[in-house]
Ligand code: SF4
């Protein structure tokens with residue numbers, strides 16, 4: 001039993017839904033109670049889809065338990081076929097149906113439906129959403145794709161994009177165009193955008209481009225083995241990775257790696273003087289393994305940040321992320337418990353978080369700016385505008401997205417200079433953010449809000465550290481976006497020196513001590 | 517007594533279309549999202565699966581990310597293997613939780629489909645834990661599972677679980693039942709006090725209240741139409757129900773108050789003095805939205821179980837025509853007075869077969885469709901204007917001062933569609 005408040009991943013059948021909802025002509029018959037239909041809203045509300053996910057839920061009730069649920073499943077299957085006339089059906093159980101052991105796969109196969117029926121085994125009590133998507137796509141490919149003659153012109157399949165994926169819609173457009181520029185045609189993009197008949201002709205491609213290992217790697221490996229299609233290993237997020245990806249594709253396709261990269265602006269934007277203030281900003285990275293790995297490289301090599309911590313929530317990627325963290329000289333945090341992530345961020349006190357929607361909220365509570373780099377994401381992360389993460393335009397988008405939460409370069413200087421100006425004082429916040437800025441909450445408040453239970457005892461006895469009034473006043477003069485760090489550094493320094501009072505001198509001694 | 521008697525026969529005896537197919541409704545766990553805000557010293561611990569945790573997270577969105585007083589104890593493979601373990605694990609998790617949340621006075625163990633199917637006895641667990649953590653924390657249990665409860669029935673199950681713990685009393689008391697936002701509850705109490713009715717208690721109370729009592733001289737009124745089990749539990753304790761239309765809109769609120777006033781012998785003049793001004797305000801506020809709603813048709817998918825009283829409000833006070841009123845369950849002892857007031861005509865349906873119902877809605881092309889979040893955007897993309905039902909349980913909509921807001925909730929989608937010049941194709 002594990003206590004959970006917020007989860008990074010849903011159950012595995014939601015992963016299967018992401019595959020089915022991304023596709024056309026595929027229907028999912030899910031043995032599940034009525035409440036599980038909530039998952040539809042992920043697609044219709046958060047992703048704003050204009051159609052219902054192609055899912056029929058059996059919605060069995062307590063009174064059906066016993067003999068009736070199997071009939072219910074068969075009826076639902078038959079009705080779904082009659083109504084939607086899909087090219088193929090996937091069937092499976094949610095967590096509750098797994099316990100009643102009706103064997104949806106066996107039941108559906110015995111019905112003699114005139115289309116392929118693909119049974120999914122998704123262990124709800126062991127695995128999660130990404131596994132569910134990966135496994136479902138793999139099963140669909142395994143059942144439908146066949147070896148066949150290669151296309152005349154060099155072509156590839158794009159593997160991995162799903163419904164509800166972070167920027168998958170725009171990544172596909174960007175990478176399809178990039179491949180076209182390289183002289184490579186896209187045979188099939190799947191699962192998102194494909195139908196079962198498209199899957200059946202995947203074998204015509206010369207190789208595969210794996211954009212999202214989380215949801216497409218099992219299928220890519222199967223294709224490599226059974227269709228003789230090698231697949232790309234670099235995920236083209238960031239300038240360096242996009243370059244490596246181009247080289248990889250050029251080699252697989254036997255084409256020249258020369259492409260017009262005049263649209264790429266990140267390198268110049270990062271080099272221009274206004275970006276000097278980004279130097280060494282301490283960032284904490286958290287998300288799915290693939291996006292975190294890509295973000296680490298961008299953060300250090302392309303933005304000039306300092307990566308002060310990283311981690312991922314999908315254990316499947318624990319090993320590569322641990323290795324990467326070692327290379328960056330930090331410790332990897334592999335967990336799906338957001339309280340642990342919050343505690344790590346609080347302890348590290350980064351200047352910015354690159355994370356998921358969970359970290360956005362952690363950042364809000366701790367007063368640390370945050371940009372989103374990975375699923376899970378919310379409605380605002382499905383923007384109307386073209387906004388890829390991959391390829392040249394993806395790099396440009398990332399530069400803008402990561403810089404946006406920060407106070408702008410020149411503004412940062414002005415805030416330091418005129419911090420006592422009555423109009424310019426720091427509660428005004430960054431000028432390009434709407435609304436009323438609020439200063440970072442004081443550390444004590446944070447501890448109180450936190451449900452991680454690390455509340456400080458009311459009476460700390462002799463260990464208590466007192467901020468003298470002058471020092472407290474001086475601290476207030478420090479701009480809000482560095483005040484939390486200044487307070488923590490000063491307190492750490494005082495503890496180091498065994499001090500019981502913080503004076504203005506302590507504050508500046510600490511500043512000198514931690515200067516870099 | 518009624519100012520607006522029905523013009524013809526109402527809908528109480530309309531034959532009901534009973535459907536038993538795929539439902540597209542949340543389960544009872546959803547109620548936790550508003551209950552945990554209402555009961556400020558209560559914690560809701562769902563014993564369930566990753567799906568249950570994901571449902572709560574998705575239904576709550578991120579709007580209440582700050583410090584929720586709920587969590588899910590996710591069952592894992594090893595818990596499913598041996599049941600004795602699961603009880604021990606639960607004890608451990610609860611002890612840990614209560615240690616870090618000393619402010620918690622009431623803990624609800626909430627059953628889910630998986631815990632019901634493996635027959636994890638949460639009642640026994642609650643009794644054992646109550647003894648262990650007495651007197652500081654009381655531990656109760658109920659089921660919010662999707663195989664037993666639909667959406668708002670979770671609140672019903674929760675409140676019903678509190679009834680056996682009420683103290684016995686012989687004194688004459690009025691118990692008002694249903695979770696309302698504090699500001700609305702205060703308005704309600706204010707109106708009744710102005711009529712000279714004191715000795716009122718609310719279930720649920722904002723904070724654990726050991727003086728809440730029930731007995732043969734208790735009368736109770738429901739503020740929500742989905743409280744069937746709570747109603748039965750209170751009657752078993754000897755309390756007497758005051759059936760009335762539900763307090764939505766000016767007419768509903770007046771009728772609801774009138775029933776209580778009659779029970780407590782409030783004279784007409786006092787009643788009028790207390791209600792006149794807010795009634796006039798409510799009428800005025802409703803009139804503003806009625807300009808948009810008048811003459812429009814409406815179709816209800818079954819969702820919050822508020823459908824019948826809302827149909828009454830919209831047809832009688834806002835000039836709308838109901839085509840179909842779908843409700844997850846029809847509980848005539850509770851919604852009968854509302855059904856009486858709805859002019860005959862609409863189809864009344866109970867339960868759901870979502871694809872068939874979508875066919876009916878597409879054929880009828882109502883001006884406004886009330887449905888769940890899963891259906892709203894797809895229907896909008898087909899050119900139907902929708903109102904998501906979940907907002908009705910997350911927004912203050914009861915009593916006079918909210919009557920205008922309630923009407924406006926339905927008017928806004930229509931006004932919006934009229935404003936947007938470029939259609940809704942996606
Ligand atoms: S329907 Fe059952 S399994 Fe699904 S979320 Fe509700 S309680 Fe959990």
Ligand code: SF4
Pocket residue numbers: 045046378379576577578579
């Ligand atoms: S912002 Fe998110 S949680 Fe709120 S209504 Fe929209 S989709 Fe739901």
